[in-house]
Amino acid sequence: MWEYAPAPESRDIANLKPNYRMFIDGEFVDGAGEPLKTVNPGTEEVLAEVSTAAPADVDKAVKAARRAYDRVWGKMPGSERAKYIFRIARLVQERARELAVLESLDNGKPIKESRDVDVPTAAAHFFYHAGWADKLGYAGYGPDPRPLGVAGQVIPWNFPLLMAAWKIAPALATGNTVVIKPAETTPLSALVLAEIIQQADLPPGVVNILAGAGDVGAAVVSHPDVDKVAFTGSTEVGRTIQRQLAGSGRKLTLELGGKAANIVFDDAPLDQAVEGIVNGIFFNQGHVCCAGSRLLVQESVAEELLEKLHVRVSTLRVGDPLDKNTDVGAINSRDQLTKIQELVESGDAEGAQRWTSACPLPDKGFYFAPTVFSNVSQTMRIAREEIFGPVLSVLTFRTPDEAVAKANNTPYGLSAGIWTEKGSRILWAAQKMRAGVVWANTFNRFDPTAPFGGYQESGFGREGGRTGLEAYLDV
């Protein structure tokens, strides 16, 4: 009865250009690779053409980074490095709206998330790490910890700008130079970040931004003159990189997949738990490595919670990522959509009970309606494999020990959620979780001061906080 009129952000704000080029040694250059076309997943339209790297370009970027490290950045006083990084933070803030719209166009995430989460948090990461640059002696790694040299970094498509910030900011603060490759489906915001880096007048070669598919990423991480590799992405690729670097002595940090349990005890603040569950799995279309994709509910409240959950999920507005009222945007690519569909079908086939929000979906673009599976058991694929989409699997438990056992029963260990009003139980469960981030009575909170990273097959190393600096220091 009350239809919200469309309230789209104007795509003009993104200052889209027909062509984007890579950033090497302080210049925007055309790579020798086959140019790629980046698509707006919300409409399936081509947004722009992006030049990509051939192996020679990777080499050029690494050489530029090496030169910049040897001649300028590696010996620059931390206090001077800091000012450059602070500049980047400010420029990101100044161009926040442009970056947000661009990010939503290229990635498909709702504008309210790129506007309220991705871009401000990216700026915060630069601001936070800038302050470390001249205080590394206080970080607990000895009086004068040294950088590693050239960092080769490969980032995923789910938070393109934010992941670039997570990688670049600590590398620069600790005195490393960077060669980074954003994902092939979402290269644009990183290349606009390159403009910002140019505007900030960073010495040439300190940050180099390439474009291309997995082969370019593989060339970056396996380049013999790279001293440090940081990768965020799938466990499968992370494993491959770890194998590639075996015996090389190069430092590696990995932030990989997850299958987080969100545990709701019977004394939880139910309405906020529902919010947390929704945020946990439908935030960013579920394209979140730490998504709360396995809901574990105590049997005594399962029915009530599930009913509330269905009502709440039904209110989620799926559609145009640029519409300010959109809660769930577009799936990032057709490939990803196919993967989600395939896993959802396995859930049907294995006997889970599927509930799908009756929300209308746009005719064009890659969309998937929020889906909740109940009667899920640990043996089903939808309870074990990372779906990376808006699909929640609901399991039940009877006792706290059972909840913990089920939560930890996965090779992953990135994050976990706990919902209960009993303080001692929160701390007990938080202690028992084999996961790098535990959210109690909240979910999906991120902050540059709070270390983030996984246990087991969710990777190793941390990003953020004092702990995160270790990844880029020779200690």
Add this chain to the structure above:
Amino acid sequence: MAAPTTTPPAQLPPALADAVRDEASLRRFLHGLPGVDQVGVEQRAAGLGTRSIKKASKMWAIDTAIGMVDLTTLEGADTHGKVRSLAAKARRPDPDHPDVPRVAAVCVYPDMVATAVEELRGTGIDIASVATAFPSGRSSLKVKLEDTAYAVEAGATEIDMVIDRGAFLSGRYGQVFDEIVQVKHACGDAHLKVILETGELATYDNVRRASWLGLLAGGDFIKTSTGKVSPAATLPVTHVMLQAVRDWHTQTGELRGVKPAGGIRTTKDAIKYLVAVHEVAGPEWLTPALFRFGASTLLNDLLMQRRTQLEGHYSGPDYVTVD
């Protein structure tokens, strides 16, 4: 509440009937309600507050909000003249635009009810009166019941009562329950709005418990505030109350209403409340029968924004009437 003097009006489902059996059951029930996490509910309220309501949906929201206003004057300085001009405004909010919906009710002190009744006869606009030693509620039950009877006899169709916050905060839930039940009885056919005065309840957990207490005792509406205590209505408090009526509906099938009052002055604010009604309670609550705004200055801002929507340029305060 050892021996309730009046039985609760509604036929409750067994679980809820159990809850009101005696003082101990009532306490157990209220303290057994799921807690409310402050940060979580405030975040959700702030999140919904970013909805962007434009064009036709905004026009719809403005008209709907106007129809939900309980146009209120509750001053020591109120006069019959003031109430008459308020009633005129209620009947015809914007003289230039006769298509503007009338407001839901006017809300006055008991001694002004008769004047309001006279002015609004035949308009369908309800006459609400605060009662029960408003705003503090600090008097005897006898006085509160007489206060209620006085307003009802004068023609009030809606009674806005205050709960005894002192009794509530010291855990005498049975006493609060009994009072509401008796006031409801004294209301006869008049609708009862139970003012929780959330600004004095300190926590969202208490707001949720007081909401349920009001619903269990038969309140047709639960209302945030008297307007005399700061903070008055807030979005997160209203969220908690909307969750309560929604949960009540799930358990009983009955629809009960919510009225935030005090502090809602702008169209922008009112729309945020409507979004909350729409998405927290549900679209069926988007009616004056189930949602009201207790406000005095809000109406003029709604009218001004309505003009802006119609005329395509910004309007000014001199183009709406000051009453």
Add this chain to the structure above:
Amino acid sequence: MSENRISLGKTENRIAVAKTYKLYIGGAFPRSESGRSYPVVDAKGAFLANAAQGSRKDARDAVAAARKAFPGWSGATAYNRGQVLYRVAEVLEGRREQFIAEVAAGEGVTAKKAQSLVDAAIDRWVWYAGWTDKVATVLGASNPVAGPYFSFSVPEPTGVVAVLAPQQSSLLGLVSAVAPVIATGNTAVVVTSQDRPLPAVTLAEVLATSDLPGGVVNVLTGRTAEMAPWLASHADVNALDLTGAPESARADLERAAAGTVKRVLRARPAEDFTREPDLARLRAFLETKTVWHPVGV
């Protein structure tokens, strides 16, 4: 043979009772399930004793024992772990002479040098005993996040750690590798120096009598190259210390470890165990866990 055989308390009038060197798994001293043993010789090549030659199944049993011991040991208070590690130093001190003899024989160093190595090993236990209840203070943090949340980070043990102990430094190197692993609550499967395994087995006897719960440290003697790949690829092993891995095998072991994304501590060139260590070996087998909770009424 009796000339060199390590048999303290030997007198002219009696034949010493020689020790059988066995494995240490789950708090017990079994022989290798394979029934194999191999001769251990001193620096000059003279026979010292037979040591059990552990197999992949022994390694498997050791991992199971370490996993079983993990919840109890990681859940023990840091104070408790500190006392146990200190107790190890105490008991080791009491058997100082025996270790000096074993180290001298195995490493071919002078009695004086052996004495200083054993003393350093004892002191190393004391050093790590003191770290158990400080490491969370030093490596943990309260995170000043920009929002109404309390966020804190604590270091937690990684889990089951396979330690390929240094090949040369048979006691001090071994202790330097094992103590930091268990100080923080990990449990360990240790493959000893292949050619100098005897101090490790005697150390196991010390551990068994030092209130250290069975399974927290498991000691395997035998061929490093035989057992290491099974540990590196074992899915229930969380981390791998390559210090004692044969150089030619290191890359392969790292590759195998990648199968389950294990944490790998690479061998540091010519690590000098006589120097006071830094935190690197403690940090190598710690996870940081960040916990968030809203702050509200």
